[in-house]
Amino acid sequence: MTTLEFSYSLNKMSTSLKPFALKLTRDMDDANDLLQDTMVKAFTNKDKFQEGTNLKAWLYTIMKNTFITNYQRMVRRGTFVDTTDNLHYINSSGSRIENDAYQNFTLDDTHAAIDSLDDVYKTPFMMHFRGFKYHEIAEKLNIPIGTVKNRIHIARKLLKAELTVYRHKN
Structure with missing residues (x-):
């Protein structure tokens, strides 16, 4: 499969991946980011895709693994982002005060x-x-x-x- 054909196939699959991304993230902006990350990873790893296998399943796997990796990274960081307009960092270690x-x-x-x-x-x-x-x-x-x-x-x-x-x- 040529790069152009692969790119066309990825573009066709993006519409069917979007609902899955939204289901995982439960946020439209995060879903769009996840979809974009998935497409970038798929395109950069196109040499690992074996022609004749299920492209859709391969993309779903990439998306799921990307979501899990991002989630684990967020949990490890231990910072929760407030989604209000101010975008405060809640529970960030720099401003935490202990009360015993x-x-x-x-x-x-x-x-x-x-x-x-x-x-x-x-x-x-x-x-x-x-x-x-x-x-x-x-x-x-x-x-x-x-x-x-x-x-x-x-x-x-x-x-x-x-x-x-x-x-x-x-």
């Missing part, structure tokens, strides 16, 4: 809940929290490993009941 108030409340309540546990449950729970393995805790406290697991389980259950205010709702 919520974390401090959570931490204080967690410590209070742990302190309210009976020592029978608190000791193995805190040892496990600090990185001890079940068998190490069993050796140190001179109790069976099943008892260690049970006490840690009960401690978690009690803490979960005590800290229900912090449970996330889906």
Whole structure:
């Protein structure tokens, strides 16, 4: 296939690719950008296209992969662009201010809940929290490993009941 024929085929396929681009991006400008990126990649890689194969499927694959790559790049960047006229960068790292108030409340309540546990449950729970393995805790406290697991389980259950205010709702 000559370059002219390939270019003509790409041009014909662009109308059928546009709805797919719009479905992926959910924005007309982004869909047009994705379509353009797809056509540029297809044209620059025309030597990789094997004549006799499905050009439309090849273009759909390029478009899907381009969209995924762009999306992953945006997520990695961690910046969300406000689409208002001002085009502010929301959550950009340069203007982010930390407020530890919520974390401090959570931490204080967690410590209070742990302190309210009976020592029978608190000791193995805190040892496990600090990185001890079940068998190490069993050796140190001179109790069976099943008892260690049970006490840690009960401690978690009690803490979960005590800290229900912090449970996330889906």
